[in-house]
Amino acid sequence: MKLPILSGIKVIKALRKAGFEVDHQTGGHFILRENKAPFRRAIVPNHKIVVPGTLLSILKQAGLSREEFLNLL
Numbered sequence: 001m002k003l004p005i006l007s008g009i010k011v012i013k014a015l016r017k018a019g020f021e022v023d024h025q026t027g028g029h030f031i032l033r034e035n036k037a038p039f040r041r042a043i044v045p046n047h048k049i050v051v052p053g054t055l056l057s058i059l060k061q062a063g064l065s066r067e068e069f070l071n072l073l
């Protein structure tokens with residue numbers, strides 16, 4: 001499945017549905033933390049376009065598959 005072109009804000013909105021919250025912001029990156037164990041962290045750039053390779057890395061950090069992420073959009 002091909003991943004859509006998304007902004008950093010849209011990625012954050014989808015991750016919030018998966019149980020993540022913005023912990024803090026460092027420079028141009030948001031650090032999100034999962035609400036429940038295992039308390040994963042995901043780093044999302046505050047860019048207008050998050051390139052597919054970066055999006056795949058974010059999904060790996062969050063422990064989500066492509067299909068799970070697409071269902072959150």
